[in-house]
Amino acid sequence: MGKKRAGKLLVTLGLVSTLLVGMTACSGGDSGGKTAESSDSFNQTGLPIVKEPITLNVLTVRWGNMGDTFTKNTWLQNLEKETNIKINWQVMSSNDWGEQKSIMLASGTLPDIVFGDIAFSDSDIVNNLSLFQPLDDYIDKYMPNLKAAMEESPELKKLSTFPDGKMYSLPARLPSRPVTQNQPVINKAWLDRLGLQVPGTIDELHQVLKAFKENDPNGNGKKDEIPYSGSGDISMDLLNPFGITDLNGTGMMIKDGKPVYYPTSEEYKEAIKWAHQLFSEGLIDQELFTQDNTMLTAKQQNPDVSLVGFTHQWTPDAVFGKWKDEYVTIPTISGPDGKRYQVGDPNGLSYRRNELLITTTCKYPEAAARWADQFYTNEASIQNFWGAIDTVIKKNDDGTYALMNPPAGTSADAWYWESSVRDFGPKYVSPSFEKNIILDPSNGDGLKLTIDKLGKDYVTTPFPNVMYTAEEFQELPTLTTDIDTYVRTTRAQWITKGGIDEQWDAYIKKLNEMGLERLVTIRTDAYERYNSVK
Template sequence: MKNQQRMSMHKTITVILMVTTLLASLTACRGDNGVNTVDPEPGEFNEAGLPIVNKPVTLKVLTVRWGSMGDHFIQNQWLKDLDKNTNVNIEWQVMSSNDWNERKSIMLASGTLPDIILGSEVFRDADIVNNLSLFRPLDHYIEENMPNLKTAMQETPEMKKISTFPDGKIYSLPSRLPSRPKSSRQPVINKTWLDKLGLKVPDTIDDLYNVLKAFRERDPNGNGKQDEIPVIELSNDLISPFGIADLNNNAMVVEDGNAVYYPVSEAYKEGLKWEHQLFTDGLLDKELFTQDETMRSAKFLNPDAPIVGFTYQWTPDAVFGKWSDQYETIPPLAGPDGKRYTIGNPYGMNLERNELLITSSCKYPEIAARWADEFYTNEASIQNFWGAIGTVIQKNDNGTYTLMDPPIGTSADAWYWDNSLRDFGPKYVSPTFEKSIFLNPNNGDGLKLQLDKLGSDYATLPFPNVMYTAEEFQKLPTLTTNIDSYVNTMRAQFIILGVNDEAWADYVKQLRGMGLEQLVKIRTDAFSRYISVE
C-alpha cells in the first residue's frame, strides 16, 4: 500500500511540475526577460488608425507549426513592421506539432492561456466547444473594432457561416487564402502509354475501362513483363463520376440543397459495381487492401520502369519522381449520367476557421482585436501566405504582384512556409485582388492553378465544414468509429465479391442497427444551423 501511495504521489508531483513548466514558458517573454504586460493608461487606446496604442503594450501569441519548421517566419518584414506601426509588441511562443497534443491537454486543463491563439493547428472545434469559457466571444469586437474583417464577411458571407458556433456566437476568426484551386485531386494518366498504344485520352468511365484494360494487357512500359498496375489506389475520387464528391471525408454530400449520407445511396451502390468490375478484370492493384503508403509510394517511383497507369493526384510531380514527364492531368471523366463531377468547392478550397482566438486571459481584447484586424487587408494577407514584399513578393509599378523564384535547391512550398504563416493565421484576399497576383505556372501554387482549369468548372458543392455542439461531439466518436469501419469493410467486400440486392439490404439494415439515423440527424442538424447563418 505504501508503494502505491508513493507512486501516486510521484505521478501527482510529475503532473504539477509539467503544468508549472508549461505555465512558466507561457509567461516567459522572448527578448524582454519576462516583463509582464502593463495596462495602457486611459486615453492611450485608439479606436481607429495607427498606432493602436500610444504607449507600447505586449501581447502573448501562441502558434503551432508542422514538425521542425521553427520560428523563422517571425522575421517576416511585415510582422516586424506591424509591431512598430501598432505599438503592440508580440511575444511569440512557437510550438511543434510533434509534441503539441500532450502540451495542449495540460494547457486546457490548467485554464491558463496566452492572450491570443493563432492558427487552426492549435485548437480544433472540439477543443474550443468543450472549453468555451476559456475564449472570448468576438461578435462585439468584430462589429466595433474590426472593420477589415467585417467588410470581408460582407463580401464573402461563407466566412461568417463557418465561424459561427452552435450557440450563434463567433469565438474564432476565419481566413480566406489567396489563389487556391476549386478542385481537389484530379485524374492523372500515363500519356506516354496512351501514345504508344495509339489510344485517346479517356473522356468517360467506359473509355477509361477500355484504356485500363489495354494498359494491363499490352505491355505499354515495354519491359516484357505484365507488371503494369492500371489503377493503384482506392479513394473517393474513383467513384466521383457517379456524383459522389466527398471533399471532407465525412460520408455526406449535398443534393438539391439537402444533406445526404451517400454510403446507402443508389449512386454509391452503382459506384461499387463499377469498382467490382475493375477488380474482377484485374485492373485494380492486387495489393489494394494490404499495402501501406510506403509500398504505394515505391510503386509510383519504381526505378526500372513506370508501372502505374492511372491515379488521382494534386500534381503529377508530387508522386512520380523521374517519371513525372510521362504523366498528364486530364479533365474529369463523365459518369453514367453524362455529367462530370470534381471533388472540391466551386467557391474555392480556401476557407478555414479557428485561425485566431482571443482568450479570456487577455486583459486587452480591444487591442488584440484591432491587432488581428490588421491581418485582414489584401497586402497583409499575401505577405502572411507567401512572404514579405521585397523578400518573396515583388510589387510592380502597375499595382500587380509577382512571386519571386525560390533559392536554388529549395522548393517553392518550403520557401513560403519558412517566410510566412502560410496556411495558418487570419487573412483575407478578395476575389478581385486575386486578379493582380501573378504566379509561376510551372511550379508550386501556380502549377496547381493551371491544372485546376481542367476541373474547376465541375467542382461540386461539398457538405460544408459544419460545427457541432458539445453534446454532439460526445456522441460522434463512437458513432463514426463503428459506422465508418463497417462501411469501409463492406466496401472492400462488395468490390471483391460484388453487390446483390440481398447483401445490400443486409448492409443497410446493419448500419441502421449501429445508429445511422442518429449519426445522420447530428450531421443534418449541424447543416441546418450552418445554412441558417446570415
C-alpha cells in the same frame, strides 16, 4: 505506466510548465488590472494601436520541426513597430502538441492569442468556451478590415459562427486557391506509346486500363504495370463518375439541395459494382486497401520504369518523382448518366476557421483584436501566405505581384513555409484582387490553378464544414467510430470480393442498428444551423 511512457510524459509536463510560466510572466505586461480600452494608451483607430508598448503572447503550432523562421518575415517585424505591440511567439511542434494541448486546456492557463487552426479543433473550443473570448463585439468595434471581408464573402461568417450564434474564432480566405481537390491524372507517355486517346467516359477509361495491363506500355518486357493505384481514401475518387463526392469525409453529400447519406444510396451501390468489375479484371492495384503511403510512394517513384497508369492527385508533379513529366491531369471522367462530378467546392478551397482565438486571460483583448485586423488586407495576406514583399514577392509598377524564385536547393513550397505563416492565421484576399497575383503555371500553386480549369465546372456543392454543439460532439465519436469503420470495411470487401447485391439489405439493417438515423439527424441539424447564419 512503462518507463519510456512515463519519461515522455515528464518531459511533456516540463515543456508545458515552462511555456505556462513564460506566458504568466509576460502576458500583457503590467496592466494594473486595466483593459486596453479603459487605458489612455489604447487608440481605437489608426496606428500605433497603443501609445505605450505592450507584449502579447501568441501561441502557434507548426508542422513537425518547421521552427520559427517565419518570425523573420519583414511584414511581421514591421507590424510590431507600427502597432507598439511586441509579440512573444510560442512556437510548438505538431509532433507532440496533442499531449501539450490536453494539459494546457486542463490547466486553463493559455496565452493571449492562439494562432492557426492546427492548434485547437472545433470540439476543443466548444467544450472549453469559458477559455475564449466571444469576438462579435470586438469585430464590430475594432475590426473594419474583417467586417468588410465578411460583407464581401458571407462564407467567412457562416463558417465561423458557433452553435450559440457567436464567433469565438476568426476565419481566413487563402489567396489563389483552386476549386477542385484531387483530379484524374494519367500516364500520357503510356497513352502515346499505345496510340490511345485520353479517356473521357467510364467505358473509355475501362478500355484504357485494360490496354495498360495487357500491352507493356512501360516497355520493360514485364507485366508489372498497375493500371490504377492510390490509397484507400483516394479510392473514393474512383466513385466520382457516379455522383459520389465527399470533400470533408463525412459520408454526406448534397443532392437536390438536401443533405443525404450517400453510403446507403443506389448511386453508391452501382459505383461499388463498377469498381469491383475493374478490381476483378486486375485493373486496380490489388494492394489498394492494404498499402501504406511508403508502399504507394515506392510504386509511384519506382527507380527503373514508371508503374502506375491512372490515379487521382492534387498535382502530378507532387508524387511521381523522376516520372512526373510522363503524367498529365485530364478532364473529369463522365459517368453512366453522361454527367461529370468533381470533388471540390464551388466557393473555392480557400476558407478556414479557428485561425485566431483571443483567450479570456488576455489583458488587452481590444488591442489583440485590432492587431489581428491588420492581417485582413490583401497585401498583408499575400505576405503572410508566401513571404514578404522584396523578400519572396516582387511588387511590380503595374500593381501586380509576382513570386520570386526560391534559393537554389529549396523547393518553392518549403521556402514559403519558412518565410511566412503560410496556411495558418487570419488573412483575406479579395477574389477581385487575385487577378493581380502572378504565379508560375508550371509548378506548385500556379500549376494547380492551371489544371483546376479542367474540372472546376463540374465541382459539386459539398456537405459543408459544419459546426456541432458540445452535446453533439459527445455523441458523434461513438456513432462515427462504429458506422464509419463498418462502411469502410464493407466497401473494401465489396470492391475486392464482390457480393454487394446479396449483402445490401443486411448492410442497411446493420447501419440502422448502429444508429445511422441519429447520425444523419445530427449532421442535418448542424447543416441547417450553418445555413441559417446571415
